[in-house]
Amino acid sequence: xxxxxxxxxxxxxxxxxxxxxxxxxxxxxxxxxxxxxxxxxxxxxxxxxxxxxxxxxxxxxxxxxxxxxxxxxxxxxxxxxxxxxxxxxxxxxxxxxxxxxxxxxxxxxxx
Amino acid sequence: xxxxxxxxxxxxxxxxxxxxxxxxxxxxxxxxxxxxxxxxxxxxxxxxxxxxxxxxxxxxxxxxxxxxxxxxxxxxxxxxxxxxxxxxxxxxxxxxxxxxxxxxxxxxxxxxx
Numbered sequence: 616x617x618x619x620x621x622x623x624x625x626x627x628x629x630x631x632x633x634x635x636x637x638x639x640x641x642x643x644x645x646x647x648x649x650x651x652x653x654x655x656x657x658x659x660x661x662x663x664x665x666x667x668x669x670x671x672x673x674x675x676x677x678x679x680x681x682x683x684x685x686x687x688x689x690x691x692x693x694x695x696x697x698x699x700x701x702x703x704x705x706x707x708x709x710x711x712x713x714x715x716x717x718x719x720x721x722x723x724x725x726x
Numbered sequence: 727x728x729x730x731x732x733x734x735x736x737x738x739x740x741x742x743x744x745x746x747x748x749x750x751x752x753x754x755x756x757x758x759x760x761x762x763x764x765x766x767x768x769x770x771x772x773x774x775x776x777x778x779x780x781x782x783x784x785x786x787x788x789x790x791x792x793x794x795x796x797x798x799x800x801x802x803x804x805x806x807x808x809x810x811x812x813x814x815x816x817x818x819x820x821x822x823x824x825x826x827x828x829x830x831x832x833x834x835x836x837x838x839x
Contacts, residue, residue: 658833661827664827715772719769
């Protein structure tokens with residue numbers, strides 16, 4: 616699975632867009648980019664995933680560069696409840712593939 | 727997404743006792759479940775992959791005789807921490823494999839005195 620690199624922490628003002636970067640320069644052609652988040656003392660929550668096209672759902676948008684070496688998770692209007700650790704993970708989609716968690720980015724939304 | 731529950735949510739036990747943690751898939755039949763643990767201020771570490779009706783696959787460094795995993799049905803996997811010691815105190819989280827993503831339980835906080 617691809618190694619991912621994320622900044623250890625970020626701050627964002629409530630109501631603004633939070634843009635979380637992730638580098639995955641060694642990602643292979645059959646690996647998707649997955650994003651999960653973990654709010655304190657809870658299990659991780661799936662956010663979004665994508666292969667090469669940009670994706671959007673009710674939670675977030677995922678922008679993947681054309682060379683697929685990096686991506687950005689966008690929370691369009693951050694709220695205090697979005698304070699969490701965000702994990703970017705490269706993973707093949709076929710079958711039951713384990714997730715390898717890095718250290719993630721601790722995002723703090725400030726009022 | 728799929729709903730995964732864990733029981734108990736927290737447990738405190740004495741050193742040397744065994745603790746069983748249940749992971750239930752409430753609305754999805756999960757052939758594969760995963761067990762993770764998380765120490766304070768650290769990331770999740772995969773312990774083992776549990777397959778329904780067969781033996782679990784353990785990650786390197788995880789003692790299979792200490793962390794017993796049973797996945798007897800498509801909706802239930804259990805993790806038993808045998809002869810628990812204070813260093814086993816951790817946050818244990820299970821997840822189930824959905825169609826394209828994993829869904830995680832709320833976690834069980836184990837404290838061994």
